[in-house]
Amino acid sequence: MSLPMIHILNGPNLNLLGRRQPEIYGHETLDDVGRDCAALARELGVETALFQSNHEGGIVEMIHTARDAASAIIINPGAYSHTSVAILDALNTFDGPVLEVHISNIHKRESFRHHSYVSLRADGVIAGCGTLGYQLALRRVVALLAT
Ligand code: CA2
Numbered sequence: 001m002s003l004p005m006i007h008i009l010n011g012p013n014l015n016l017l018g019r020r021q022p023e024i025y026g027h028e029t030l031d032d033v034g035r036d037c038a039a040l041a042r043e044l045g046v047e048t049a050l051f052q053s054n055h056e057g058g059i060v061e062m063i064h065t066a067r068d069a070a071s072a073i074i075i076n077p078g079a080y081s082h083t084s085v086a087i088l089d090a091l092n093t094f095d096g097p098v099l100e101v102h103i104s105n106i107h108k109r110e111s112f113r114h115h116s117y118v119s120l121r122a123d124g125v126i127a128g129c130g131t132l133g134y135q136l137a138l139r140r141v142v143a144l145l146a147t
Pocket residue numbers: 012013014016017018019020021025076077078079080081101102103104105106113
């Protein structure tokens with residue numbers, strides 16, 4: 001029998017993770033995040049697949065794909081968290097658990113980062129835990145899928 005699939009979606013500039021601004025975003029690359037989550041997923045009895053787009057429409061389409069292909073979504077929408085009603089609308093068409101991750105503590109940063117449209121749909125939000133936040137989110141969605 002196939003294992004529950006969890007899609008980990010990432011927004012603009014997160015392809016540069018680990019290569020710029022390590023004082024804010026740390027040293028891990030997005031490939032490292034994907035590998036760490038895949039290893040934890042094996043322990044938890046689920047599967048993960050990681051995606052990234054620098055385009056708002058690309059993220060909307062990744063969410064549409066997840067509607068048929070994933071049991072849960074973990075999403076770091078990057079700067080679109082603070083601006084995108086389109087991403088919120090797309091997430092509202094998804095039936096399973098949604099966890100929002102921010103690597104940095106958005107509440108300790110500029111005021112324009114304090115509001116997230118995605119949080120209006122997210123079942124949980126993790127911010128300021130570095131890239132470990134993705135693994136924390138994975139543990140939480142697995143717990144939500146078991147309820
Ligand atoms: O803290 C987060 O994860 C953010 O979602 C990251 C976004 C930012 O706009 C949000 O307010 C908070 C920015 C992603 C930029 O990613 C980079 C990674 C490495 C180097 C440069 C940018």
